[in-house]
Amino acid sequence: MNFSAHLTALRALAQDAPQIQALFQQNDRFAQFSADFDGILLDYSKTQLEAGARAQLLAWMADTGLAAARDAMFAGDRINQTESRAVLHVALRAGADAVITVDGKDVMPEVRATRARMAALARDVRSGAFGGAGGAFTDVVNIGIGGSDLGPVMAVAALAPYHDGPRVHFVSNVDGAHLADTLRGLDAGRTLVVVASKTFTTIETMTNAISARDWMAGQVSDPASQFVALSSATTKAADFGIPPARVFGFEDWVGGRYSVWGPIGLSLMLAIGPEAFDDFLAGAASMDAHFREAPLADNLPVLLAMTGLWHHQGMGHATRAVIPYDQRLARLPAYLQQLEMESNGKGVTMDGAPVSAAVAPIVWGEPGTNGQHAFFQLIHQGAQVVPVEFLIAAQGHEPHLTQHHRLLVANCLAQSQALMQGRSLDAARAMIAGRFAGAELERQARHRVFPGNRPSVTIAYDRLTPRRLGQIVAMYEHRTFVEGVVMGINSFDQWGVELGKELATALGPVMDGAQGLDGQDASTAGLVTFLRR
Numbered sequence: 001m002n003f004s005a006h007l008t009a010l011r012a013l014a015q016d017a018p019q020i021q022a023l024f025q026q027n028d029r030f031a032q033f034s035a036d037f038d039g040i041l042l043d044y045s046k047t048q049l050e051a052g053a054r055a056q057l058l059a060w061m062a063d064t065g066l067a068a069a070r071d072a073m074f075a076g077d078r079i080n081q082t083e084s085r086a087v088l089h090v091a092l093r094a095g096a097d098a099v100i101t102v103d104g105k106d107v108m109p110e111v112r113a114t115r116a117r118m119a120a121l122a123r124d125v126r127s128g129a130f131g132g133a134g135g136a137f138t139d140v141v142n143i144g145i146g147g148s149d150l151g152p153v154m155a156v157a158a159l160a161p162y163h164d165g166p167r168v169h170f171v172s173n174v175d176g177a178h179l180a181d182t183l184r185g186l187d188a189g190r191t192l193v194v195v196a197s198k199t200f201t202t203i204e205t206m207t208n209a210i211s212a213r214d215w216m217a218g219q220v221s222d223p224a225s226q227f228v229a230l231s232s233a234t235t236k237a238a239d240f241g242i243p244p245a246r247v248f249g250f251e252d253w254v255g256g257r258y259s260v261w262g263p264i265g266l267s268l269m270l271a272i273g274p275e276a277f278d279d280f281l282a283g284a285a286s287m288d289a290h291f292r293e294a295p296l297a298d299n300l301p302v303l304l305a306m307t308g309l310w311h312h313q314g315m316g317h318a319t320r321a322v323i324p325y326d327q328r329l330a331r332l333p334a335y336l337q338q339l340e341m342e343s344n345g346k347g348v349t350m351d352g353a354p355v356s357a358a359v360a361p362i363v364w365g366e367p368g369t370n371g372q373h374a375f376f377q378l379i380h381q382g383a384q385v386v387p388v389e390f391l392i393a394a395q396g397h398e399p400h401l402t403q404h405h406r407l408l409v410a411n412c413l414a415q416s417q418a419l420m421q422g423r424s425l426d427a428a429r430a431m432i433a434g435r436f437a438g439a440e441l442e443r444q445a446r447h448r449v450f451p452g453n454r455p456s457v458t459i460a461y462d463r464l465t466p467r468r469l470g471q472i473v474a475m476y477e478h479r480t481f482v483e484g485v486v487m488g489i490n491s492f493d494q495w496g497v498e499l500g501k502e503l504a505t506a507l508g509p510v511m512d513g514a515q516g517l518d519g520q521d522a523s524t525a526g527l528v529t530f531l532r533r
Helices: 002-017 051-063 066-075 090-091 110-129 149-160 177-185 203-219 234-240 263-272 274-293 300-314 332-344 377-380 399-421 425-432 438-447 466-489 495-512 523-531
Strands: 032-037 039-043 139-143 169-170 191-196 227-230 319-325 363-365 388-393 456-461
Touching: 002 051, 002 191, 002 300, 002 363, 032 263, 032 300, 039 466, 051 066, 051 300, 066 177, 066 191, 066 274, 090 110, 090 274, 090 466, 110 263, 139 203, 139 263, 139 332, 149 169, 149 263, 149 332, 149 466, 169 177, 169 263, 177 363, 191 203, 191 263, 203 495, 227 234, 234 388, 274 300, 274 466, 300 319, 300 425, 319 399, 377 399, 377 456, 377 523, 388 399, 399 456, 425 438, 425 456, 495 523
Parallel strands: 139 169, 139 191, 191 227, 319 363, 319 388, 388 456
Antiparallel strands: 032 039, 039 456
């Protein structure tokens, strides 16, 4: 059966999907529609998936050649066909005995050597053996954008309880306000700047890096001595003033949004130390093994992808909300936006044919409980249905604030329950019958109706540790890969970011007044005229 036929069958199943609450008449609903691995539980029982639909979805996923595609990725085959590259972010967290080859060459010795160099630098910075003009580094400023920012900024915030190194700050936006606000109050003589750009040509990153060097030059005689480069462009880094010993490169088989496991994760290693960083990698490696070995019906990334396909391609829900009831995962939704929307936001299949359905949903979200007082109104009572993915830990890191955590967990569970159950018109009438009567009772009651039957998935875990974070991020990476394989697209290129870059470069001289407005459309010309004036 080809993809279009699978999609037609999936949509037919979705049209006949039962009510979620009706499925809980089966006593074993939760047991049959949840799965766990090493301290992480995936509960997808509060969806309209029933056993028959699940079986067909899993069969469809298997029929697409998922197992072979997965094995090809781990084997180092060039599965990124449009760029003729392997996809081996998994190599960055592979175990000490792993052998992974690309074109017949084992890449692991170089991966391990680079990680050892990173660890040596991190230990020197954290101990004060490597410092700046003013002494031991108290602050680190990571300058990057996209995958060179979203991964580490998310992970550094998530693992705040494990910080025992210098304070870490992040600058990504070329808007000068971001750099200025970050550098304000820092001691240039005790600040280390990490420039993260594989090519060392990313215009936003290099503009910020040059301005940061100028800022430091006002107080430090040799500012480049306090810079580190995360880049494969050793010569360009040297031209900037950064010697090879402080340049950490990575191969083209590591995509930006999958790069936090290697040199791009240096800022995280500086914050939590090499040992905790190793735990982060070990967690991801354990999820890699689970993804490779577990049957599809028990495989967390596969099951998470299955719910995504069911909701987006089957049920037609255009968006997905990711709501971590874990404040330190506040940047996870933004990280997942790039992971899924840049990976799978494609309009053609691997062979160049137009896709027959939108592949990636719009991913968005904020932490709970804040979201409850913002956009949950729409999720509960809006005309559109928004599937939700909740994340919740059994324990927090604040033993003196256990009441806070109990309230947090109660809110998370209550939201998924409310989305499923809703509130009927009869229940709404009964709730306010003593306050209103007649037509006013009817009107007021209708405002208090919750449709219910709104799906959610809950990912629960014991505590947000480096190992757990590694597992969670790797699970979402593999989920994205699975969805891409099933839809027949290339999840590992991102040509969609190129055109805007090209046009921005071309508009630079226009904005400077060095070129006229000839050839520009009327809107762009009008905007340039206004902004220049």
